[in-house]
Amino acid sequence: MAKVTGALLMARSLKQQGVEYMFGVVGFPVQPIAAAAIEVGITYIGMRNEQSASYAAQAVGYMTGRPGACLVVSGPGVVHGLAGLANAKENCWPMILIGGASPTYQNGMGAFQEERQVQIASPFCKYAHAVEHVYRIPFYVEQAVRHSIYGRPGAVYLDMPDDIIQGEIEESEAVVVANIPEPPRSQAPQENIEAALDALEGAENPLVIVGKGMAWSRAEDEVRAFVERTQLPFLASPMGKGVIDDNHPLSVGAARSHALKEADVIFLMGARLNWIMHFGSKPRFKEGVKIIQLDISHEAIGNNQPTAVPLVGDGKAITGQLNQALENRQWFYPGDTAWRSALKEKADANAAQIQPMIDDNSSPTNYYRALKDIREAMTEDTIIIGEGANTMDIGRTQLPNASPRLRLDAGSYGTMGIGMGFAIAAAVVHRDKPVVSVSGDSALGFSGMEIETACRHKLPIKIVVLNNGGIGRGIDEFPKDEQLPAHVLTIAARYDLMMEAFGGKGFYVEDPADLKQALADAKAFDGPALVNVRLHAAAGRKPQQFGWLTT
Numbered sequence: 001m002a003k004v005t006g007a008l009l010m011a012r013s014l015k016q017q018g019v020e021y022m023f024g025v026v027g028f029p030v031q032p033i034a035a036a037a038i039e040v041g042i043t044y045i046g047m048r049n050e051q052s053a054s055y056a057a058q059a060v061g062y063m064t065g066r067p068g069a070c071l072v073v074s075g076p077g078v079v080h081g082l083a084g085l086a087n088a089k090e091n092c093w094p095m096i097l098i099g100g101a102s103p104t105y106q107n108g109m110g111a112f113q114e115e116r117q118v119q120i121a122s123p124f125c126k127y128a129h130a131v132e133h134v135y136r137i138p139f140y141v142e143q144a145v146r147h148s149i150y151g152r153p154g155a156v157y158l159d160m161p162d163d164i165i166q167g168e169i170e171e172s173e174a175v176v177v178a179n180i181p182e183p184p185r186s187q188a189p190q191e192n193i194e195a196a197l198d199a200l201e202g203a204e205n206p207l208v209i210v211g212k213g214m215a216w217s218r219a220e221d222e223v224r225a226f227v228e229r230t231q232l233p234f235l236a237s238p239m240g241k242g243v244i245d246d247n248h249p250l251s252v253g254a255a256r257s258h259a260l261k262e263a264d265v266i267f268l269m270g271a272r273l274n275w276i277m278h279f280g281s282k283p284r285f286k287e288g289v290k291i292i293q294l295d296i297s298h299e300a301i302g303n304n305q306p307t308a309v310p311l312v313g314d315g316k317a318i319t320g321q322l323n324q325a326l327e328n329r330q331w332f333y334p335g336d337t338a339w340r341s342a343l344k345e346k347a348d349a350n351a352a353q354i355q356p357m358i359d360d361n362s363s364p365t366n367y368y369r370a371l372k373d374i375r376e377a378m379t380e381d382t383i384i385i386g387e388g389a390n391t392m393d394i395g396r397t398q399l400p401n402a403s404p405r406l407r408l409d410a411g412s413y414g415t416m417g418i419g420m421g422f423a424i425a426a427a428v429v430h431r432d433k434p435v436v437s438v439s440g441d442s443a444l445g446f447s448g449m450e451i452e453t454a455c456r457h458k459l460p461i462k463i464v465v466l467n468n469g470g471i472g473r474g475i476d477e478f479p480k481d482e483q484l485p486a487h488v489l490t491i492a493a494r495y496d497l498m499m500e501a502f503g504g505k506g507f508y509v510e511d512p513a514d515l516k517q518a519l520a521d522a523k524a525f526d527g528p529a530l531v532n533v534r535l536h537a538a539a540g541r542k543p544q545q546f547g548w549l550t551t
């Protein structure tokens with residue numbers, strides 16, 4: 001009879017359940033799992049820090065619909081990986097963290113890197129378990145992968161002690177499990193479908209908000225059909241961008257604040273009224289605004305604001321139901337309302353307000369001017385990654401997405417440092433698509449060593465650093481003998497040379513007049529490239545009506 005090790009059984013079980021990508025940092029005791037993963041045909045990317053590996057695994061989960069795996073060593077490896085678990089939990093993205101653990105027979109003895117790993121992973125996970133027998137590995141992998149993608153997606157954790165990884169059983173002793181089918185799609189009761197349409201019909205200032213739950217459920221065809229059939233104005237959440245083309249005539253993204261503030265009926269589709277949406281409360285929202293809420297999670301209904309009409313279930317299935325029900329109605333939202341004109345007026349005013357910054361050719365440059373060239377250098381199928389406070393916020397408004405799941409950013413948890421992991425994941429999953437990460441200088445710093453990973457694996461990601469020499473903003477000159485302010489970083493630091501150091505191509509842009517050419521050269525280079533754009537130290541956003549994080 002053939003023998004099989006725990007490591008090989010783990011790799012085979014992952015492969016069986018459709019886990020195609022693994023990111024990790026090897027060492028004791030997980031090295032054999034990485035080797036086995038490569039042996040069974042899982043794409044393995046060796047990263048430089050577990051944080052980035054765990055970010056990459058969840059980006060794979062969001063982009064492909066099956067969790068990516070993150071493989072980490074015991075103790076500190078698992079602790080670093082927690083960063084990704086927390087981010088995956090907040091974003092509702094699937095990933096599986098596989099933590100090596102000290103041998104079970106040394107539990108409690110102060111073993112090398114001994115840690116209570118299942119306990120510390122649990123608050124971030126839908127499912128966290130230690131594997132206690134080699135023959136049950138397929139059972140645990142099936143449970144973990146299923147929990148990660150069924151219902152509201154999220155993170156899961158499996159603990160693999162050294163003696164389980166190295167343990168051997170007869171192949172025939174392993175538990176046999178079924179392949180996990182795609183998540184079942186549940187519908188909403190018909191009466192709620194009709195109630196939702198009635199509420200929209202009765203609205204004076206209706207608004208649709210499309211979130212990344214709709215991108216996850218692959219509801220783009222249904223959502224576009226719904227918006228076009230009803231002619232309702234819509235806006236997208238940061239990563240809901242592209243479910244419908246940002247340049248769609250019904251998009252009111254350019255009048256976001258006004259749309260949120262004055263809408264009387266809001267149809268929340270796979271999005272949450274959390275801090276990004278100002279909790280749905282006044283003065284950012286109208287008092288008493290009627291909320292129609294589509295979400296896969298029962299517990300999410302009514303969070304922060306009461307829900308007038310709940311639509312609990314799968315985004316694609318329920319939007320399909322709405323479209324079907326619309327076949328029996330004549331109604332659509334008319335083209336000539338005061339609401340539409342007000343939104344248009346506001347969008348035009350906002351555009352006029354930023355135009356001078358876009359047209360400003362002074363050097364060093366500002367965000368809007370830099371993003372103009374970046375936008376022009378991008379094709380519609382580009383996967384755009386954004387991080388860094390201003391870089392991300394302004395980038396969100398200036399870099400349009402035409403298709404779903406092509407924008408990845410700091411997301412619901414506001415995590416800086418996700419960029420390199422996300423870019424690497426995007427390049428591995430979508431070998432046919434350009435990947436551009438637009439990052440602040442501070443944000444890049446969290447995971448900058450992964451530039452080496454991109455170079456080693458020959459992943460042709462393009463990184464653009466909008467470099468203001470600081471967190472939030474920089475300073476023009478370093479003070480002589482004084483304590484440095486907390487937010488400053490090196491002025492005009494040469495991140496482009498980091499890229500060169502590992503074999504990629506770096507460009508340094510001082511004058512915006514040179515940016516177009518640098519971007520073109522970076523694009524033409526067949527490998528990773530970094531364009532380091534010096535920004536004015538005081539560059540900022542256009543003036544906002546409300547301060548950051550106001551409720």
Ligand code: ADP
Binds near residue numbers: 090273297
């Ligand atoms: P955004 O940041 O785009 O607003 P959030 O992550 O805050 O998005 O919210 C996404 C919502 O989508 C979550 O509440 C989640 O439960 C929900 N969701 C996840 N999967 C589905 C699905 N298949 N159908 C409908 N809603 C979903």
Ligand code: MG
Binds near residue numbers: 441442469471472
């Ligand atoms: Mg900065």
